[in-house]
Structure formats: structure tokens, C-alpha cells
Amino acid sequence: MSKSTVPRARTGWRRFAEALTLVVTGLLLAGFGGELLLRFLRPQIFEIHPPGMYLEDSDLGYTLTPAFEGTIRRSEFTAAVRIGEGGLRTWNGAAKDPGTFRILVLGDSQAFGFGVEDDETLARQLAELLAAVHPGRSIDVVNGGVPGYGTADQVAYLERMGHRIDPDLILLQFLSVNDLKEN
Numbered sequence: 124m125s126k127s128t129v130p131r132a133r134t135g136w137r138r139f140a141e142a143l144t145l146v147v148t149g150l151l152l153a154g155f156g157g158e159l160l161l162r163f164l165r166p167q168i169f170e171i172h173p174p175g176m177y178l179e180d181s182d183l184g185y186t187l188t189p190a191f192e193g194t195i196r197r198s199e200f201t202a203a204v205r206i207g208e209g210g211l212r213t214w215n216g217a218a219k220d221p222g223t224f225r226i227l228v229l230g231d232s233q234a235f236g237f238g239v240e241d242d243e244t245l246a247r248q249l250a251e252l253l254a255a256v257h258p259g260r261s262i263d264v265v266n267g268g269v270p271g272y273g274t275a276d277q278v279a280y281l282e283r284m285g286h287r288i289d290p291d292l293i294l295l296q297f298l299s300v301n302d303l304k305e306n
Contacts, residue, residue: 172270173204183279186210187269200238209287212266213241219289223261226253227288229277230296234268244268245296268296274306 173193177185191206209216212235219225228234228246236244246266253262265288272280277295 176204176206182283183276185271186280187212189216195238197238202236202238202240205241209265210284212236212244212268213247214265214288216287218287219263220261223263224292225263225265225288225290226292226294227265227267227281227285227290228294228296229281230268231272231277231298231302232268232270233298234266234296235270236266236268237270265290274302 173191173195176188176191176193178188180186187206187210189206189208189210191204193204195202195204205213207214207216226246226249228249230245234245236246241247244266246264246268250262250264253260253264267277267280267288269276269280274295274297281293
């Protein structure tokens, strides 16, 4: 027999490597197949915000949809959300009444109140606190929070909409966790 037709004996390490390769390949294929099967049989869709909550905007990227009503659902909370006719959470877009002191709270999802009901937002809590401290004074607090907006977006929004809102005081909610990095 010629040297080239004689089968070579596999060494112990080579047999081990081949067996290990087969086992790992089999496990990977089984895991991938199981993942595909689960995605088709039990798909999980995680929507961060309710569909229709945002409108595309050529300058700002997106804005809140005026007159939108929806629910944000998470495993840890369920919160109803109402965007007023003015395009901000609960603000109907009405002009400021004479003698009213209007405060605009700008910010991202923290100011918006992601995860809380309309009456639990920072703006609503501030309005109730000021009404209790200054009874008889007309104070209006507008929630200008938009989830995902950074400081530059908030300034651009203020430049576009500030004249309609006509605030006497602007509070800018700033979250050091992400706003420093994003700015």
C-alpha cells in the first residue's frame, strides 16, 4: 500500500477537538433554532411609547402629537398619557390669561413624567404646591417635557413655541445621568 492511501490514526487531541467542535456547533444550532421558534410562536414586542404619540418634525426630529391619548405599559407600571391640543402633556394651547403667572417646565422624559399619571408629573405637582402657597394668585405651570429631548432640542422647541406659550419663568430640568453626555 502506498503511503498516501494508508489512513492516518487520529491523535487523542485531534479526536477531542473534533468532538468538541461537533458538540459546540450542535448547541449553537439548537439555541439559534429555539430562539427562532420562540420568536415566531411567542413574539415579545416592547414598545417604549404608545404608537402615534410622536409626529415627525423637520426641525426638531419629532414632537408630541396634539390631542393624543394613550397608555404607557411596562411590567412595573401602567400610566395614561394625554397630550393636549397645544402639543404638550395636558396643555390645551390656550393663551395666557391676563394676570396669570405662567411657568414652563422644559426637560426630557423626567419632566414629561414618563411612568406617572398626568396629575403626578413634576409640572402638576409644582402647580398644586404654588396654588397652596399663593392662594388667590393665578399661576399656570405648563409641562414642556418631551421624552428623548436634550437641552439643544429644548432650546430649539422654546425658540419655535415660546411665543405661543408666553412663559414668565422657564425651568429647565437637567439630569446629570445622561444630559451632560448628550450635550
